[in-house]
Amino acid sequence: xxxxxxxxxxxxxxxxxxxxxxxxxxxxxxxxxxxxxxxxxxxxxxxxxxxxxxxxxxxxxxxxxxxxxxxxxxxxxxxxxxxxxxxxxxxxxxxxxxxxxxxxxxxxxxxxxxxxxxxxxxxxxxxxxxxxxxxxxxxxxxxxxxxxxxxxxxxxxxxxxxxxxxxxxxxxxxxxxxxxxxxxxxxxxxxxxxxxxxxxxxxxxxxxxxxxxxxxxxxxxxxxxxxxxxxxxxxxxxxxxxxxxxxxxxxxxxxxxxxxxxxxxxxxxxx
Amino acid sequence: xxxxxxxxxxxxxxxxxxxxxxxxxxxxxxxxxxxxxxxxxxxxxxxxxxxxxxxxxxxxxxxxxxxxxxxxxxxxxxxxxxxxxxxxxxxxxxxxxxxxxxxxxxxxxxxxxxxxxxxxxxxxxxxxxxxxxxxxxxxxxxxxxxxxxxxxxxxxxxxxxxxxxxxxxxxxxxxxxxxxxxxxxxxxxxxxxxxxxxxxxxxxxxxxxxxxxxxxxxxxxxxxxxxxxxxxxxxxxxxxxxxxxxxxxxxxxxxxxxxxxxxxxxxxxxxxxxxxxxxxxxxxxxxxxxxxxxxxxxxxxxxxxxxxxxxxxxxxxxxxxxxxxxxxxxxxx
Numbered sequence: 001x002x003x004x005x006x007x008x009x010x011x012x013x014x015x016x017x018x019x020x021x022x023x024x025x026x027x028x029x030x031x032x033x034x035x036x037x038x039x040x041x042x043x044x045x046x047x048x049x050x051x052x053x054x055x056x057x058x059x060x061x062x063x064x065x066x067x068x069x070x071x072x073x074x075x076x077x078x079x080x081x082x083x084x085x086x087x088x089x090x091x092x093x094x095x096x097x098x099x100x101x102x103x104x105x106x107x108x109x110x111x112x113x114x115x116x117x118x119x120x121x122x123x124x125x126x127x128x129x130x131x132x133x134x135x136x137x138x139x140x141x142x143x144x145x146x147x148x149x150x151x152x153x154x155x156x157x158x159x160x161x162x163x164x165x166x167x168x169x170x171x172x173x174x175x176x177x178x179x180x181x182x183x184x185x186x187x188x189x190x191x192x193x194x195x196x197x198x199x200x201x202x203x204x205x206x207x208x209x210x211x212x213x214x215x216x217x218x219x220x221x222x223x224x225x226x227x228x229x230x231x232x233x234x235x236x237x238x239x240x241x242x243x244x245x246x247x248x249x250x251x252x253x254x255x256x257x258x259x260x261x262x263x264x265x266x267x268x269x270x271x
Numbered sequence: 272x273x274x275x276x277x278x279x280x281x282x283x284x285x286x287x288x289x290x291x292x293x294x295x296x297x298x299x300x301x302x303x304x305x306x307x308x309x310x311x312x313x314x315x316x317x318x319x320x321x322x323x324x325x326x327x328x329x330x331x332x333x334x335x336x337x338x339x340x341x342x343x344x345x346x347x348x349x350x351x352x353x354x355x356x357x358x359x360x361x362x363x364x365x366x367x368x369x370x371x372x373x374x375x376x377x378x379x380x381x382x383x384x385x386x387x388x389x390x391x392x393x394x395x396x397x398x399x400x401x402x403x404x405x406x407x408x409x410x411x412x413x414x415x416x417x418x419x420x421x422x423x424x425x426x427x428x429x430x431x432x433x434x435x436x437x438x439x440x441x442x443x444x445x446x447x448x449x450x451x452x453x454x455x456x457x458x459x460x461x462x463x464x465x466x467x468x469x470x471x472x473x474x475x476x477x478x479x480x481x482x483x484x485x486x487x488x489x490x491x492x493x494x495x496x497x498x499x500x501x502x503x504x505x506x507x508x509x510x511x512x513x514x515x516x517x518x519x520x521x522x523x524x525x526x527x528x529x530x531x532x533x534x535x536x537x538x539x540x541x542x543x544x545x546x547x548x549x550x551x552x553x554x555x556x557x558x559x560x561x562x563x564x565x566x567x568x569x570x571x572x573x574x575x576x577x578x579x580x581x582x583x584x585x586x587x588x589x590x591x592x593x594x595x596x597x598x599x600x601x602x603x604x
Contacts, residue, residue, distance in 0.1 A: 049356055049377040126456075134449055134465045215449050225450075229349050229422040230581065231369075231376035 052234045060234035076218035081208040084143025092148050096155025121146035122210050134215035146207040147200040154196025158189030194258040201250050307339040308516050310361045313346035317453050318546035321538045321555045325545040327527045336519035352378055355506050364503040366425040368572040371591055375582035382502035382592035384524040385559030393557035394489035395499025396429055398470050402483050409437035416447045418457045418466035426470050432493045500568035518596045528558035561599040564592045
């Protein structure tokens with residue numbers, strides 16, 4: 001009994017430590033990175049003009065937040081990337097299902113798909129500007145173009161990898177076409193689609209920054225470029241950190257979404 | 272086994288670091304004194320103005336001073352200062368207001384030789400509209416789109432100064448700025464109606480030759496001859512380590528400046544040949560006689576940038592430039 005009690009206390013103590021240890025393990029890399037960033041220019045190992053100390057960058061972030069300028073830029077960027085991402089997802093999922101299910105459609109579209117997918121998105125930006133002009137439309141359009149491919153390809157793969165036995169089984173039970181889609185195809189393809197969404201979201205943010213460096217007067221990409229031109233280097237790094245944080249938050253939310261919609265999937269055994 | 276591998280990697284890495292650190296300059300410093308000292312320089316993506324390094328090499332001016340210029344390629348104007356500070360290039364030289372802003376932000380560089388100098392027929396910048404545009408005055412620019420290749424610098428502040436000179440108070444924010452990466456794209460955007468005014472580094476003769484633009488104003492209209500300085504600068508580290516090289520460099524630039532002023536067409540041809548472009552695209556600006564930096568060309572921009580809050584008050588011209596390496600300069604500069 002006493003042994004069991006001791007064992008129970010041990011287990012309780014170990015389980016209480018684990019969240020702390022886990023939190024420490026997750027944050028130690030960032031802490032070391034920030035400390036290095038503060039130390040290197042401070043010790044003169046890196047020219048502070050090229051890499052100002054982290055504290056200077058933090059100060060600029062606070063200033064930009066207090067004046068509201070940061071939120072104006074964040075708002076513009078989220079609006080552009082949000083619209084572009086949404087349009088890309090709707091188009092990709094719809095088209096992906098058709099291409100994944102109807103082999104003939106896939107055969108017809110395959111070459112176009114490969115050509116589009118393998119063309120560097122940013123190399124096409126001048127074309128988008130020519131067609132859509134310098135305003136918002138060209139920026140959203142290039143984001144749509146770039147964010148489409150990961151979700152489209154993942155949707156196609158998701159549909160093609162649906163277990164054919166399940167489809168046969170459902171059909172043998174007399175399921176309707178809409179039923180087959182909503183109860184078999186869509187749920188089975190969903191993990192692959194959501195994985196594609198994460199890639200598309202990351203791509204949307206990447207393209208957003210580059211598209212805002214041309215013909216924009218708001219947005220985080222514009223802000224980085226603007227402050228770089230003015231040699232306001234702490235503010236420039238502040239913009240870069242903000243984009244990184246937004247990317248991390250978006251990824252975190254999509255991971256949560258992925259876990260929610262794929263709760264039924266067998267998890268790999270961790271060491 | 273793992274330990275041995277780790278030791279091997281550490282040794283290899285150390286060798287890489289040591290060899291990288293020692294290969295800083297291809298010059299003969301401490302080696303053969305007959306070999307020229309090589310300076311890393313750059314060129315602009317848009318080859319439409321004379322490149323003094325190419326001219327100096329072609330005419331042998333660099334060789335006379337036992338110098339050589341190694342062109343590392345295109346460096347965008349916004350990255351020139353950082354490239355000099357980090358040692359990726361040895362010499363920088365955009366508009367002096369960029370040098371002022373950089374020094375204000377902590378860059379340890381100093382200008383040593385004057386480059387371009389505005390004359391009425393050779394302005395630093397022109398601001399143009401499409402032919403027949405209704406934009407004829409400073410007031411007409413208010414609320415319009417002005418296309419530039421960069422924020423800050425001569426691009427942004429020349430129109431502000433022009434608006435102010437013509438009675439428009441607080442000019443910042445009075446027009447929308449559209450940035451495009453090259454003057455070619457700017458002019459395309461102008462012709463397509465995406466911008467109303469374009470700021471380009473050309474002269475009025477070029478503008479008239481195109482037949483499709485109207486000249487709105489130049490920097491000469493704002494400041495006469497003192498607004499278009501683009502002095503060459505080195506990092507303070509380089510200057511302290513190689514003062515003799517800097518002095519030789521200044522002599523090369525002085526000679527090249529004077530030669531270009533006397534041989535503009537030939538200078539444009541040399542640039543076109545080296546840059547592999549059509550000579551008709553290249554135009555020679557006016558260069559400061561003997562490469563002497565004039566204090567008023569620096570002071571005017573210190574005052575303007577202070578006025579618009581881009582730099583902290585208190586910066587003085589002596590922190591920006593020096594003529595100490597230029598024996599042709601008059602005393603007191």
